[in-house]
Amino acid sequence: RRMEALEVHGAVAAVHHFWLRSFCDVYLEAAKPALRHPTAGTETRRTLLSCAELGLRLLAPFAPFLSEEL
Numbered sequence: 001r002r003m004e005a006l007e008v009h010g011a012v013a014a015v016h017h018f019w020l021r022s023f024c025d026v027y028l029e030a031a032k033p034a035l036r037h038p039t040a041g042t043e044t045r046r047t048l049l050s051c052a053e054l055g056l057r058l059l060a061p062f063a064p065f066l067s068e069e070l
Contacts, residue, residue, distance in 0.1 A: 031048055
């Protein structure tokens with residue numbers, strides 16, 4: 001919604017909030033125990049990769065070189 005309204009600052013803030021608060025602070029911390037076991041957590045790994053891909057796609061318009069490298 002923020003990008004459609006050309007509110008770049010709000011869009012960057014939303015991406016920042018998703019990446020740091022939702023993804024890193026909540027999901028990664030919750031997924032650590034499942035990721036420690038090599039055989040367990042295949043669904044967790046799949047969800048982790050999906051969220052990371054989404055985060056990088058959201059970041060791409062604002063930091064294209066960084067998101068492409070990552």
